[in-house]
């Protein structure tokens with residue numbers, strides 16, 4: 492493809508993307524497809540090459556796009572807001588267009604330095620102190636894995652450089668709760684912690700927040716038995732019902748043991764942009780690492796996950812491929828982001844944030860988050876006054892967990908659970924709105940996650956009507 496051909500095809504593609512956004516409400520939220528349907532539309536044999544880009548755009552429109560679950564649709568209330576602001580998409584295009592190679596500072600000085608600056612802008616916009624240094628990771632899952640590896644090496648005094656975990660010989664414990672995201676357990680296992688040594692601390696039965704006194708009891712029992720508390724993963728805004736573990740109390744408990752405290756605020760971290768929400772993140776300055784995803788509610792397109800560290804030097808010693816990894820890296824050397832995580836080559840992801848912050852601006856982003864908080868509170872209030880409906884967990888931010896209890900099913904928890912799964916599935920299949928079914932205490936409920944960029948109050952009004960009609964008809 493020549494640059495001139497690229498220009499023509501590129502303009503067509505951008506027009507197509509803009510048109511899709513304009514017409515998004517005319518499409519179903521969830522495509523009406525079964526596994527294998529999309530693949531069956533595509534040729535089995537690879538192309539010979541030589542096709543015109545217009546033919547591909549045609550197939551994108553007719554074969555591929557109808558197979559997308561439209562998470563940018565204003566009636567999408569599933570999982571979490573996976574916003575992709577158009578401003579950040581421009582940054583993604585710019586990143587591809589620059590086509591630089593991020594394997595070292597020298598391979599693209601601007602990639603490293605724009606990232607340093609933008610990550611620091613984000614630090615200051617979220618009210619974090621200058622004691623933090625940050626890096627962009629692909630996802631919060633990777634950020635947690637990186638934190639767990641760092642924790643392991645701190646607890647074992649760099650056992651990786653000698654006899655590893657086998658040589659260390661004592662059980663290394665990781666503490667979290669059953670409400671933590673599945674990526675937390677995965678990260679701990681991948682970092683080499685034993686499944687038997689991962690402790691799920693009891694939670695408050697309504698809020699689902701970790702109970703710090705139970706954490707203290709468990710740590711004491713483990714230490715008495717010869718174990719080492721290596722890490723605590725604190726969820727600030729858990730996936731299920733937005734639980735906030737009590738970070739200041741956890742810090743108090745953990746401090747004498749020097750376990751690594753990693754804060755997983757993947758979804759809720761966007762709320763740190765709002766000064767009135769920062770109380771939810773109290774204690775964060777005493778943690779060792781913090782990650783959150785601008786690629787969720789804030790709306791920077793995937794994959795943009797921020798990882799902040801108090802002691803990046805420690806991480807660099809753990810991750811560096813330079814044999815003299817124990818050398819000090821301070822002293823005016825350029826940042827080598829390959830030593831802040833797992834991959835060698837990295838994309839110019841900072842441009843996504845750079846574009847979004849400069850075009851949309853922090854104030855517009857904050858206004859949108861406040862609108863969503865208002866909408867979620869309004870929606871929860873509507874559910875609470877409706878007969879036969881319950882809000883089943885506290886509404887900490889923008890997620891409302893609900894359950895429908897028809898009078899004839901009262902007292903029969905199995906039937907209530909089945910009924911809720913059934914109406915959510917029927918509603919989702921209709922394509923008119925999308926909610927995530929979720930389990931709470933072993934029974935099905937529905938999560939309404941508010942916060943798509945285009946969702947306004949009238950969309951929630953429409954959702955209420957859909958709830959009445961789908962849950963009311965069985």
Ligand SMILES: *Cc1c(COP(=O)(O)O)cnc(C)c1O
Pocket residue numbers: 571629630631632633672674726728729730755756757758759784796
């Ligand atoms: C979404 C989420 C994750 C995982 O995020 P990825 O970036 O997809 O890995 C982890 N923790 C919490 C609390 C989340 O909401």
